[in-house]
Amino acid sequence: MKQESLIFGIRAIIEAITSGKTIDKLFIQGNLQGELAKELLQLAKQQKVTVNYVPIEKLNRLTRKNHQGAVAYTSPIDFYELENLVLQVIESGHTPLFLILDQLSDVRNFGAIIRTAECTGVHGIIIQKKGGAPVNADTIKTSAGAVFKIPICKVDHIKDALFYLQGSGIQVIAATEKAPDTIYEQDLMLPTAFIMGSEGKGVSNSILKLVDKQAKLPMYGEIGSLNVSVACGAFLYEAIRQRR
Template identity: 80%
Template sequence: MKDESLIFGTRAIIEAITANKSIDKLFIQKGLQGELSRELMSLVKKNNITFTYVPVEKLNRLTRNNHQGVVAYISPIDFYDLENLVMNVIESGKTPLFLILDQLSDVRNFGAIIRTAECTGVDGIIIQKKGGAPVNADTIKTSAGAVFKIPICKVDHIKDAMFYLQGSGIQVVAATEKAESTIYDTNLTIPSAIIMGSEGKGISPSVLKLVDQSAKLPMYGDIASLNVSVACGVILYEAIRQRL
């Protein structure tokens, strides 16, 4: 089955960037030379697009066509600007509820979280440009199409997004088993952004230092943690329960 999100060829990718298409992943052949390649790199750096240098063998595996040393995946959705989204939510008069995903890597977890977030009225999901799960066909399928219904913001750095949210009067709450208090002791009736960490490492230590509060889910079994999408669902519904 052809992947409609994959594009290749230097000129095609230059045109995609110029048309403000959101580039999810960009692979560039090591040692690529030429005037067109320099034009592409200039655009990539100007637009702060994350890219990876790879051997030509990887590009050949992605497409058997004449890729000219560059292959990209275009996101099927348009990402929102964080500042505009936060401003619009605040001006609407509702109590903001945002979700921050710190380096979540599994696309199915990502899709499941998007679905639950849409069902619970989350105002927007914030992810980092580099290192997280992409929005691809698996994400769309697992989200049951919710990915097209909820604003998703891609930011350069999670910490900068946190500073902006806090400066806008929105508390940032980390969901972590390292917390002393539980989510049931945390006031989620006020403007809030909840951070969920990656499947393996949880929330980055540098991010944890900047949160307003940390909260955990009480655990009574032998297994020390829940799947991140399940934990996220429990926490979001606690926010809804408190706000009813």
């Protein structure tokens, strides 16, 4: 299996991007100058790689090698194209079950969700390119290796993925405590995609306006919400219960 790899040096990172490697993190020295640096920044913009401008001390902590003001981490997995994956699932004859993560930031929650998703037969997990938890060593560990067994798609915007799924006949249900109905009142025999929100804010309001349905879990204690990975497991297993 591939591991998260550190690449240093401007030309080496340019070669990695042009060869199609997925760059998880790109750190650039704040005042970096020169034609080669401009080429790297232009390429990063074209490929929609997020650039983190940092002081040279940060780069020196990442590697003692001659980094030339640029350090990157490549992803340990290859990401799937959403359109191809959805078409593949529909053509297989299975009832689609997808998971969308809206700005989930904790890698341990991310890993736990990936593990549960693999165990429940989720066909793919959709994350946004910017702002979410990365697929790194911690993700791999907490997923118990499930990250290598389930397709993960990176999209520019969650909204675009939502519209594509809906256009493909897949209902999109957001998990939110603001919902009027529980998950147990939803028809999960239908092609379905669940949206789980971030740890602090939940599913963003702009996304909630676009989903087909909202659903919650009944709560009987004094604490008003569950850990997102626990809530996700409850949603997925209700889908399994209905589909058995």
